[in-house]
Amino acid sequence: MTDSLLLIALVVCAVLSVMAADLLISVLGLAAASALLSLVIFRMAAPLAAVFELSVCAGLISALFVSVTGLTQPSRRLEVREYLKKKLARFWFLPLLAAAAGIIIFLSSTYLPTHMAAPSAEDAREVLWQSRRSDIVGQVLVLLAGVFGISVLLKEKT
C-alpha cells in the first residue's frame, strides 16, 4: 500500500513538473519527485543509491535549476501558458499513450519470470570497488570532463 502511494505520488510530481506553467514550480516538482524516488529506492533495499539520489538529484541538481531559473528570467506566465496550450494541442496523444503504456505494462507484467535468483546480501561497495572498478575510472573521467566543460563555457573573454 505504501509503495503504491509512493509510486503514484512520484508519477504525479513528475507530471506536475512537466505541466506547470511556472518554471520554478516545475523545478520544485522535480525535486519532490527525486525525494519520493529516493524513498522508493530505499524501500527496495538500495540505501546507498537512495542517499545518492536524495543528496545529488534532489539537492544539488535542484539547486542548480533554481539558480539558472533565477539567472535567465524566463518568459512571463501567460506567454508560457499560451505556448503550452498550443503544444498540448499538437501532442495530445502522448499523455494518452503514457496512460495506455502504464496500464498495459501493469497488466502484462503480472506474468513474471520465476527463474530469477533469491536476494543476496551483496554489498554495493564491494561490487563498485572490486568487480566494476573500471566504472570508478569512468566516473572520475566524466566528472573531470564536466568540470573542464563548465570552465570553458563560463570563461570570461579577456
Added chain:
Amino acid sequence: MMNPAAVRLFPGVVAAAAVLAIVGLYCMFASRNLLRVLIGFEILVKGVTLFLVLAGYASGRSGLGQALVITLIVVEVAVIAVAVGIVLALHRHHRSIDTSTVEHLKG
C-alpha cells in the same frame, strides 16, 4: 526464485518507470524552453534509475544495481552541469533560452 517482495512490487514499479520515461520524452519533445528540456531529461533518467534498482532487487543482485545507479547519477550530474553551462552561455549571447533562437547551427 524471485524475491517475493519484488513479485508484489514488480507491476507497479515497471508501470511507473515506463510512465516516467514517456513523460520525460514528452517534455523533451514538446518543449522549446531549454530548461524544460533538461527537466524532461531528468525525469527520463528517473525512470531508468527506478528500473535499474528494480532489476537489482528482483534478481537478488542489489549491489550491482546500486553500483550502476551511482554511475548513472554521476554521469547525469556531469551532463546536467555542462548543459546548464551551455544554457547560461546561450542566454548570455541571445538573451533567451528558447530553442527557436538557436537555429544558426542548422546545416
